[in-house]
Amino acid sequence: MSLLCKVTLLFLSSLCALGEGRYKGFRKFEQVQAADRRALSEEQWFTQKLDHFNGADVREWKQRYFVNEAFYKPDGPVFLMIGGEGPASPAWMQNGTWLTYAKKLGALCLMLEHRFYGKSHPTADLSTDNLRFLSSRQALADLAHFRTVVAEARGLTNRKWVAFGGSYPGSLAAWFRLKYPHLVHASVATSAPVRAAVNFPEYLEVVWRSLASEDTECPLLVKKASDTLLERLKDPQTYNNISKDFNLCSKLQLQTEMDSAYLLETLAGSFMDVVQYNQDNRMASQGAVGANITIKVLCGVMRDASLGEPYARYAAVARLMMDTFSMKCVDANYTNYLRDMTNTSWDGPAAGGGRQWVYQTCTEFGFYQSTDSPNQPFGGFPLPYHVKQCADFYNVSAETLAEAVAQTNEYYGGYDIRATRIVFPNGSIDPWHALGITQDITPDLPAVFINGTAHCANMYPARSQDPLQLGLARDHIFVLLELWLKQ
Known part of the structure; x- marks a missing residue:
């Protein structure tokens, strides 16, 4: 889940939203509310x-x-x-x-x-x-x-x-x-x-190509930054600095692989969202918050050597997103995410669409944008991370998920x-x-x-x-x- 969604767990775009196999939606929260009033x-x-x-x-x-x-x-x-x-x-x-x-x-x-x-x-x-x-x-x-x-x-x-x-x-x-x-x-x-697919690494492959279409060096810099972050996460002595660099809401504590994967997916999600909705017509036409955050802008930050090494530029992208959407900090705690996603009330923090959509991915579609391909810029959130969420949230096993996706393609034809x-x-x-x-x-x-x-x-x-x-x-x-x- 990306920085764009950390302000709210609502997924508020109704017609064109399919966000990274998760409920991505803060950008659309801004634009849809404004539109609804009119x-x-x-x-x-x-x-x-x-x-x-x-x-x-x-x-x-x-x-x-x-x-x-x-x-x-x-x-x-x-x-x-x-x-x-x-x-x-x-x-x-x-x-x-x-x-x-x-x-x-x-x-x-x-x-x-x-x-x-x-x-x-x-x-x-x-x-x-x-x-x-x-x-x-x-x-x-x-x-x-x-x-x-x-x-x-x-x-x-x-x-x-x-x-x-x-x-x-x-x-x-x-x-x-x-x-x-x-x-x-x-x-x-x-x-x-x-076509339904449990594993969808091609998503991030297109992200690489889309970033490269703006600047061939851009995805290489993103990969270098992501690799540096992955390496630092292996050393608990770096956790305080990482917490400060990315303005996390709580001190980084990695007790399981799910914790690190959730952090890495959250930070990568900024690039994923911006690519998916690059130069969004509706955003721009309504003057919505974030309309000017494009692939060109992100790649400009990643090319800015005055910010330091690629890792520092990656953190600068995170801060840009937080500033743009008035976010005080990034909640990259998987335990909090699990708590919100298992709240079954219609008033719950994920009831705007998150709990429902992830259920559909676990029982029909998959669509998990894993880092399993070498031809993409990120690391650390492989397929098992996504699949385990199905078990954590709905008690859906990997075998059941695979069977459900196969049935979907059998029913519709892929x-x-x-x-x-x-x-x-x-x-x-x-x-x-x-x-x-x-x-x-x-x-x-x-x-x-x-x-x-x-x-x-x-x-x-x-x-x-x-x-x-x-x-x-x-x-x-x-x-x-x-x-x-x-x-």
Whole structure:
């Protein structure tokens, strides 16, 4: 978990958040709150079954959704934005590329919050027993039932529905079209990791390449700094200095390998987050805190010899993050993390999405950004560190995790998706593209690979300074939607 999240354990980005297999979100906490205050959409509620796959279970709950009818024409399509691993922000009902498309095509726009996130609470708490009702399959069934009932109630049964989503919701958008083709006509699956993988070292390999795209020396300096820190952690006499260098909230004490791995992942997370959301359109357009922290900025710090050796520059990056987000110190204590993640209350510190999302990684996806590859700049948080958290938080064994990930790929097909009318936009800077579709599968399953852009860039409002390829990608997606809606 990165420095960007240390202020809060909430994961508050609803539609494009999939952060490093963890709930990364302080940057999005800033932007979503500001957007929510400006949003005009009123929340509405839809009755869902708790368990769609057990006819004998009649329990129900209320799921939150939003509606924007501003652009709808009687013969127009219906756009359904899929919520993900955080609260659904009504800001998406006022901003975003999908609304540009809706205006041109006369679409009715709906957004459905994902079960167990935001205000959509199917159960009394977040106990592991209750979390068994949290899965992508249940979420897809929620979408199917919502689509069926709303279509009947609003006279939209014969309208063509298009699903939109970014990141994990992008995967859901693809899978919704795959599993319920009679209900959804087409899907835009942005930055969608469609293949589950327990070990995902490729994430950090892309981080290396993305840093190198700005400055070839940058990832080498990061690696040198990380290696120095790893070496110093072997000597308890260095702990006081490390605590001061990185402004830790408590004196460093490494009692287990989990303690050191958590510290190392926390510090590396600053680079991981900045790469993933580099030059985030939505951040910049709203003037959000941290919008100016980019790959270029971090590499500039790492190249600044006046700060000292690479280790000192690495610490300077940590201080930059803390200053930017008004953080007093960094809590890199795994015991505290364990305490927060095992709190099962809806008022708990990880209830904004952290406990839920990590559960989904432990029972469906994996996605663990380990340091197991030699072709990346960090060290010290290998796969066993990530897998052990599944046991610590939910009593999920490594064997169960591996079986669950295999079942996910068996159920959805991984890269071998057999469907039609799904477009897969991805950015070259975004590490998640390594688990996505970056080349056309068929003419009806096209990829849109956008050089120089990061996670979900095509979903955000257009800006004059956007790269040419990003604007062309948005236009290409619109042309596809126009074509598909005529079929």
